[in-house]
Every structure is written in structure tokens, then in C-alpha cells.
Amino acid sequence: MINTVEQNIIQILIRLDIPGNAAKIYIYLLKNGPSTAYAVSKKSGVNNAVVYRELERLKSRNLVYQLGIKPLKYEAINKDGLLKTLKKQNKAEEKLLEKSLKVILEGKKNLISIRIDDYNDLIAEIKKEIEAAKKKILIRLWSEEMIVLEKELRRAESKGVSIQLLSFTPLENPIGETFSYNIDPHSFTENGERGIALFIDEERVIVGNKIGKYPIHAMLTNDPLITESIKDQILLDVELVKNKREMRKE
Numbered sequence: 001m002i003n004t005v006e007q008n009i010i011q012i013l014i015r016l017d018i019p020g021n022a023a024k025i026y027i028y029l030l031k032n033g034p035s036t037a038y039a040v041s042k043k044s045g046v047n048n049a050v051v052y053r054e055l056e057r058l059k060s061r062n063l064v065y066q067l068g069i070k071p072l073k074y075e076a077i078n079k080d081g082l083l084k085t086l087k088k089q090n091k092a093e094e095k096l097l098e099k100s101l102k103v104i105l106e107g108k109k110n111l112i113s114i115r116i117d118d119y120n121d122l123i124a125e126i127k128k129e130i131e132a133a134k135k136k137i138l139i140r141l142w143s144e145e146m147i148v149l150e151k152e153l154r155r156a157e158s159k160g161v162s163i164q165l166l167s168f169t170p171l172e173n174p175i176g177e178t179f180s181y182n183i184d185p186h187s188f189t190e191n192g193e194r195g196i197a198l199f200i201d202e203e204r205v206i207v208g209n210k211i212g213k214y215p216i217h218a219m220l221t222n223d224p225l226i227t228e229s230i231k232d233q234i235l236l237d238v239e240l241v242k243n244k245r246e247m248r249k250e
Contacts, residue, residue, distance in 0.1 A: 016089055018061060021046045022054035026063055029076035036071050061085075112204075112222045117215035122196075122208050125220055127152045129200050136162045137176075138199040138234045143169040145196050145211075150175070166237050168194075179241040197230050205230040 006027055013023040028044040029035060037055060041048040055074055058064035063082065067073040077085075116122045123145070130137060130152040137156060141149070146167060153175050157163055163176025168183050194211040205227045208218030221227070 012086065016061065016063075016085065018058070018063065019054075021050050022057050025051060025054050026058055026076050029064060029074060030079070030082075034067050034073040034075040036073050040074070112220065114220040116206075116208070116218035116220065119211060119214070119216055122206070122211075122216060122218045123148055126196070126198055126206055129198060129204060129206060129220070130156050133161050133200050135201050136199075138164050138166075138197075138231060140166040140195075140197045140234045140237060141168075142194045142196070142211075143167060143171060144194065146171055164234075164238060166234060166241065179238050181241060197234055199227065199231045199234060202231075203227065 009027060010020060010023040013026060014020070018026065024044050024046055025040055028040055032043070035043075037051050038048070040046070040055070041051040044051075046054070055064060058074075058076075059066060063077055063085065065075050065077070067075055114125075116125060126145075126149060130149065133156050137153070139149075139153075150173070153163060153165070157176055165171075165175055165178045167178065167180040170180055170182050171178060193209070193213055196206075196208045196211060198206040204220065204222045206218065206220045207226075207230055208216055210217050
């Protein structure tokens with residue numbers, strides 16, 4: 001009767017191309033030490049004709065060694081040897097999987113969509129995306145978030161990243177092309193809830209709502225439909241502010 005522990009080992013050995021009967025033989029030799037094929041057949045419950053074939057399979061996988069001549073005995077590699085073999089197999093499979101996935105997904109963009117419920121996590125992700133920006137940043141925010149993101153935005157600007165920034169509230173120190181609705185922050189009474197939207201390099205967006213509450217509603221994604229929609233919203237807001245400026249001049 002095979003116990004649970006032995007069944008676990010058999011399942012792992014199957015991954016090494018060692019089927020059930022061969023696995024039973026290996027476990028028998030591991031537990032009982034060097035044995036003849038006859039003893040293995042008698043005690044392991046594996047048919048005598050099958051034992052010789054599976055012993056050869058185990059020898060070819062370097063899991064069993066042949067000892068002496070008369071009587072001819074077989075010995076299983078110890079647990080350390082088995083673990084080493086399994087790790088080597090895992091590494092080979094990992095490399096094969098990585099190479100195969102690279103070929104299959106070549107030229108394709110993996111879709112990412114990450115939900116964010118915590119304000120500090122949201123700010124950390126926004127900072128990370130700003131620091132990774134190479135060409136373009138569009139951002140719509142409130143003065144509270146401008147304070148915590150200013151250092152990263154100025155660093156991006158110093159690297160030559162194009163920045164268009166739209167603030168709902170007045171900003172003392174503009175960055176890049178800055179536009180503002182100039183809303184008095186003290187007049188904003190919607191339970192302290194704010195929103196933020198970030199568009200990076202025509203690829204990714206982070207959008208957040210209900211900031212100031214917990215949990216917030218936020219998401220990082222590179223879904224083309226969402227990224228284009230957020231980009232269009234920010235640019236539309238920018239155009240509205242520009243138009244208001246022109247109207248004031250007239």
C-alpha cells in the first residue's frame with residue numbers, strides 16, 4: 001500500500017519522465033538499499049518482467065546505479081542526488097518556458113490592469129511611472145498631489161520629458177506646460193474627494209478617484225481603450241482652459 005508521502009514522491013518523479021512502476025522501484029531501493037532485481041520484484045509489487053525494463057530506464061536517468069556482477073544489484077541515488085536532479089530539471093524547464101513565451105509573445109504587448117485601493121500605494125505607483133517616463137507625461141491633479149509629486153516631475157522635466165500639467169487648483173511653481181482651472185481649494189466641498197489622472201508615453205495610465213477617502217478607487221493599466229480615453233479627457237480639459245484664457249484676453 002502506497003502512503004501519501006510516497007505518492008507525493010511518485011508524482012514528482014513523473015515530472016522527470018519516471019512513470020509509476022519505475023518510481024515505485026526507485027522508492028523501494030531508496031528505502032531498502034542495494035537489492036537484486038528479484039528482490040525488488042518480490043517486495044515492491046512490480047512484475048518481474050517490468051522490473052528489468054524500468055531499472056534500465058532509471059539507470060539511463062542516472063537515478064539508479066548498477067553494483068557488482070554476481071549477484072547483480074541496483075542502488076538508488078541518495079536524496080541529495082535526487083534533489084539536485086530535480087532542481088536541474090526545473091531550471092531547464094524554466095529556461096525553455098521563458099524562451100518559448102518570448103517567441104510566442106514577440107511583438108505583442110501584455111495587457112496590465114492593477115487595482116489600487118490605498119492612497120500611499122497610488123502615490124508610489126505614480127512616482128514610479130513618472131520616473132520611468134521617456135517622452136511624454138500628461139497629468140491632471142490637485143495641489144495636494146502636486147506637492148508630493150513635484151520632485152519626480154521636475155526630475156522628469158530635467159531629462160527632457162515633455163510635460164503637460166493640468167491643475168484644478170492654482171499652482172505657485174508651474175512645471176512644463178501648466179494649465180489651471182484656478183478653483184479655490186477651500187470652496188471644494190465634495191467630502192474632500194479628489195481625482196488624479198496620469199498618462200505616460202502613449203502606453204500607460206494611472207487614474208484615481210475618491211482620493212481623501214478609504215478605500216480610494218484607482219487603477220494602473222495599459223489597456224489601449226482606457227489609455228486613449230484618459231488621454232483624450234486630459235487634452236480636452238487642457239483645451240477648455242486654453243479657450244477660457246483666450247476669452248479673457250478678448
